[in-house]
Amino acid sequence: MYKLFLSLRYLRKRLIALFAVGSVTLCVFMVLVVISVMGGFLEMVKERSRGLLSDIVVDNATLQGFPHYQEFIDALQARMPDVVVTATPVIYNYAILRVQATKYTKPVRVVGIRLDKYEQVNDFANSLWYDRFYPGTTSLGLQLQPVAGWDEHDNRVLPEPFESAHQKWRQTASAEELAEYDRMPYSPPPGARVFAQTVAPPGYVGGDEFEAEDLYGVIIGCDVINERTKTGDYLRHYALGSEMLLTLLPMTREGTVSGEGSTTLSLRYADDSRTRVFEIDDLCVYVDFDMLQSVLAMNPQERIDGGFAPARASQVLIRLAEGLDAKEVRARIEEFWETFRASLDVDPLSLETQLLDFVSVETWEERQVQFISAVEKEKVLVTILFAIVSVVAVVLIGCIFYMVVEKKTRDIGIVKSLGASSSGVAAIFILYGAAVGVVGSIIGSVAGVFFVRNINEIQDALARLNPNLQVWSPDVYTFDRIPNSVDPVEAVVIVVVAIVASMLGALIPALLAARVWPVDALRYE
């Protein structure tokens, strides 16, 4: 009883204990912030990697792609119907994007996708901006530019299917979502959502107008053409359906630029995608798979010898059924690929054979292993570094407690003369250390959680004071915002370790106190 009583009393009455509490607070705060930010970064990397790829990726890592992908998809789905939910081919290439209206240009990575299937293999659907408020209207097929008009009450009206899609969304959207939508600036540009509008007198009834020419759609990475504000929102300078030009260099199967030279496509801005991975949002544009395949001459081509070169794709993305172990399934799919590959009737010396030889089957984690393991190692390294720094706190607590024991030598004698045991005296100081650890780690973890939760706001506030204090730049750190979640398990572990470390810091002084002989202690001045 007296151990708890005296340790708590010393905690309150001894000013020096505040220094020990302060050092524990700082260490817990520091480690919690570092682990949370690094851990959050790692989780975001993993989450986004999975969301942007699929469970399994079949790829040959060349711009030419590989043939017989569709036969492989069909055979795989027939062979493993319970395992493979869906699979879709993807083409990757590079191009120059040009905004027709402003002549703004930017190099981009072109991703050819079958939108409906692509949305089934990963989380791409959640990244689309206009599709969120006008569900089902985003398409990569031929389309016209939607032009907003006015109804008889001078309210803005969008052409179908936008208007009815939006009204449908309003019925299911939450109050917060509706408020967010209504708060966002509309045309004229720049706004958060921008549509072309008719210039019409009040009372003009429109909303059913489209620009005349049918063009294929293009979904553009959010950071490619939009302007990001300091609050993290985007200003859209171009109305939905604006004409975009994409200049591509078709390649031959041999990997040389096609003799026909570059090809420029006229496309309609169909939506923008914000995956929150800056490297992707600042680089990628998405177009229709079949159209891109045809433009890049990756569709079936007639050969000089009279035969046909099969169509090619860069990648096949496979979505697995829920609950399956991706690594185990990957081995089975790899095995199946080898069987499939062996069953193909291709000339061993042909180019197709070489392209097929490059094909590998990987899980999304293996695909991103270099990036993920780099971040993982970085997290471990930083944690170790900060843990070493925290050892200073243990040493500091040791020093402080040594001083406390020195000062309390006579008290130790008094308590022992009242019948306290040596272990009891040691327990007073170990409990004192624990109390310091508990108080310090509670303050440190509360401050750490508050800091991590508000880390983006704190950074924004600092950046407003001085732009040089903008430590997290989206250009550098892949993600546009600093991870701000705290893992409760990690927080508990940090608190427990801090308490144990404080007790360890107090251990040696406590043992010294326990060894004090009562008569010597009572004589101590």
Place this chain on the structure above:
Amino acid sequence: MSNALLRADGVVKTYMMGRSPLRVLRGVSLEVTQGEFVAVMGASGSGKSTLLHIVGGLDLPDRGGVVFDGQSVFDLPRRTRERLRNTDVGFIFQFYHLLPELNVRENILLPHMVGTSVPRWLAQDCVNALKRSFARVVGTPMLDWAIRKCSKALNRKLGGMVGRMLDTLVPTWSMAQSEARQQTEDIIDKVGLSARARHRPAELSGGERQRAAIARAIVTRPRLLLADEPTGNLDRAMGREILAVLAKLNQQGQTIVMVTHDPQVASLAHRVVQLVDGKIRRSAS
């Protein structure tokens, strides 16, 4: 004497002063019977305090032994010896030796805390809670008394800062209605410190501090009270006051061994033992 409460047999104690040994006690033998008031006199450095520490189990003799109530103190296991110090022996020191962070009440309560485990405090709490419940059911005047007491204690305990709550709620509140608490209050009253119970030692006079030290020494109702120059640090008036308290305790049956160099103080005792150069020279009634 057959009914000796305490017996020291040929106690020898030597201290090392640098490299040279200093023999403080040279075979001291002493018997104290139940209810006796013995004064140990001697010049400074004659070994009085060392003898007191050894008979109280605070120090070990080099040779010889101490028998308390028929038990050889230094043959007892360490835990038993510590318990003996807690329950059967009370110490009063010349310099009071009160814990400066605790108030008078807490200092006096400390021996009870040392001798009682947390589960026992909790058990006492439960018993007291039942008592209160019972009082409520039967509607006795005890109910009013309990509520008044509780509310007073709550106001007192919760009125302060959170830090105050932290270190008083757990131990002090849990024992609020316990027997130990009641016993402590009685003793505080007995030594005349009721008005000073919430004061810290630094806020008390020398006499008040020594009265608090006496209260702490007797709170567990020890069978032997060892006083080391209890008036040595006090003026004559305060010294008289303390001696009166000790005399009263002895009249109530308390066995006391008091070390002093003042013959006037020693005259209060039933028997005076003269310690000269580490040996008992004379024992007079």
